[in-house]
Amino acid sequence: MTKLLQWLLGVGLLLGTWACLVWDLVPAQLSPQWKEVVWVAPMYLLMSFACYSLATIGYRVATFNDCEDAAKELQQEIEEARRDLAKKGLKLS
Amino acid sequence: MASKKGSDKYSVLLPTYNERDNLPLIVWLLVRAFQQSGHDFEIIVIDDGSPDGTLEVAQQLENIYGKDKIVLRPRAKKLGLGTAYIHGMKHATGNFVIIMDADLSHHPKFIPEFISKQQERDYDVVSGTRYRGSGGVYGWDLKRKLISRGANYLTQILLRPGASDLTGSFRLYKKAVLEKLVESCVSKGYVFQMEMIVRARQLGFTIGEVPITFVDRVYGESKLGGNEVISFAKGLLYLFATT
Numbered sequence: 001m002t003k004l005l006q007w008l009l010g011v012g013l014l015l016g017t018w019a020c021l022v023w024d025l026v027p028a029q030l031s032p033q034w035k036e037v038v039w040v041a042p043m044y045l046l047m048s049f050a051c052y053s054l055a056t057i058g059y060r061v062a063t064f065n066d067c068e069d070a071a072k073e074l075q076q077e078i079e080e081a082r083r084d085l086a087k088k089g090l091k092l093s
Numbered sequence: 094m095a096s097k098k099g100s101d102k103y104s105v106l107l108p109t110y111n112e113r114d115n116l117p118l119i120v121w122l123l124v125r126a127f128q129q130s131g132h133d134f135e136i137i138v139i140d141d142g143s144p145d146g147t148l149e150v151a152q153q154l155e156n157i158y159g160k161d162k163i164v165l166r167p168r169a170k171k172l173g174l175g176t177a178y179i180h181g182m183k184h185a186t187g188n189f190v191i192i193m194d195a196d197l198s199h200h201p202k203f204i205p206e207f208i209s210k211q212q213e214r215d216y217d218v219v220s221g222t223r224y225r226g227s228g229g230v231y232g233w234d235l236k237r238k239l240i241s242r243g244a245n246y247l248t249q250i251l252l253r254p255g256a257s258d259l260t261g262s263f264r265l266y267k268k269a270v271l272e273k274l275v276e277s278c279v280s281k282g283y284v285f286q287m288e289m290i291v292r293a294r295q296l297g298f299t300i301g302e303v304p305i306t307f308v309d310r311v312y313g314e315s316k317l318g319g320n321e322v323i324s325f326a327k328g329l330l331y332l333f334a335t336t
Contacts, residue, residue, distance in 0.1 A: 003252060004334045053246065060242045065229025070306035074197065081121040088157045090117055092150070 018042055102133040103208070104187030104268070107195045108177040109138060113145045115196050120154050120163065126201035132208060137164045137181045141171040175285055178275050182268065190271050192264050196310070199263040203305045207265040210301045217270045217298035220256050220290065221263035221305035228258070228304030244325060251333045252291055256300050259287045263305055270298055284328025291336050 001009075020026045021038050030038065105123055109116060120136060127134040138151045148167050155163040166181055182190060191207070193199040199221070207219045222228045224245060233241070248259050260283045266274070273296065278288045293300060 002334060002336060003332075007251075053250075057239070057242050057246050060224070060246070061235070061238050064224075064233075064238045064242065065227065065306075067229045067231040067306040067308065070200070070229075071231040071308050074200065074308050077122060078118055078197075081118045085117050085121055085157070090150075090153055090157060092114075092117070 015042070101189060102135070102187035103127070103189045103191055103204070103265075104182075104185035105134065105136045105191045105193065105204075106178055106181040106185070107136060107138050107193070108174060108181070109140045109143060109147050109151075109195045110171055111143045111145045111147060112195045113143070113147045113150050116147055116150050117154060119195050119197055119201070120158070122197075122201045123204075124158060124162070126204050130205040130208070132205075133187075135162055135164055135185070135187060137166055137185060139177045139181045140165070140167040141177070142167070142169050173281055173285075175275050175278060175281075178271065182272060182275075185268065188268050190266050190268050192262060192266070192271075194262060198307050198309055200306065200308070203263070203303060204265075206303045210303050211265055214299065214301065216301035217267050218290070218293050219265040219301045219303060220258060221261055222256070222258035222302045223261060223305060223307050224257045225302060226304035228306065230307045230309060232309035240322075248287065248329060251329060252287075252336070254287075254290055255294050256290050257302060259290055261305075261307075262286045263307075264289075274298075280328055280331070282324065282328075284324065284331075287328060288332060291332055295336055 018038060018041065021028060021030060022035065107116075107119065112119075116138070123134070123136055138154075140148045140151060142148075148165070151163070151165050151167075155165060164184060166184060168177070168180065178190075178192065189208075189211070191204060193201075203221060207221070210216065211219045223230055224242075230238070230241075245257075245259065248254065249257075252259070262283070270293070274289050274292055277292050277296070278285055280288045290300065
C-alpha cells in the first residue's frame, strides 16, 4: 500500500467515525456534551498538529548545529593538501 | 555476519563537473583517510566533459597516486547522476561503494565511521545525516536552515522513511544494493537521493546513520531557487503517491 493510500484510509476511517457519531448514523447514544466534543474534534486535532509542527520545526532550526570548527579544520587541511600536492608534482595553471 | 577487514574494498564514486580546484583536495583527503584507517580503496572519477580541465587534473592525480587508486571513467557530456553511478560501478572492484560530493562539502574523515557503522549490524546502506546527533552544517543562514528543516519535516510526515536525512548524498552502500537501487529509481537530482532511501526501505534493506558535518562553500551562488522548491515538491508528491 502506498503512503497516499495509507493516509486516505486513515483519514477516511477517522472522518467516517466522526460523521457516524455526529450525525447519528450509528445507534450510539451520545449525550449532548459529548456530541459537542466530537463535533469540534477534527478541527482541534488539525490545529494541534499545526502548532506541534511549528514548534518542532522551530526547535529543530534553533538547535541546528553550526559547524564552525569543521570549516576551520577544512581550511587548514586545504592548505596542507596544496603544499603536499605541489611537492608531489601537481601543477595547477 | 561481520566482514573481514582484509577482504573488503571500498570504491568511492566521484561524479565531477567543473571541480578543477576541488578535485585534488578531495582526493588528497580521501587518500589520507584511507591510509590512516588501513582499508583498501579506489577512487573512481566520473567527469562529465568539464570545460575547466578537471579531467586533466584527474590525470595528474592518476600519475601521482597510481592507476589502481585513481580510476578515470570520464563521459563526453553532462548526463544524470544515476547514470554516473551506473557508469562508475561498472568498473568498480570494491564490494562497497561510497558516494559523496566532490566539492568538499562532505569530509572523508567520516568514512571510517561509516565503515564501522556498517560492520556493527552488516547494514546494507549507511547514510550521513546533518540532522541528528553531532551532525550539522556550516555556512547556512536562518532562511536556509528553515527551508531545510521544513522540507525535511514534510518528508518525515509524508514518507516516514526511517532515515533522518533524505536529501543527503554522503552514503555507503553494499555494491549489489546500490546496483539494485539505481535500476529501480527514476527521479533526478536530489529527489533521486530521496528515492534511493525510500526504495531501500521498500526492498527491505537495512539503513544505518552517521552524523556528518556539511561545509557549504557554494551557498553564495544561490543553489536554492524557486525551481528547486518546485521540483522538490513534485518529487515528494511522486514518492508519496507511488511508494
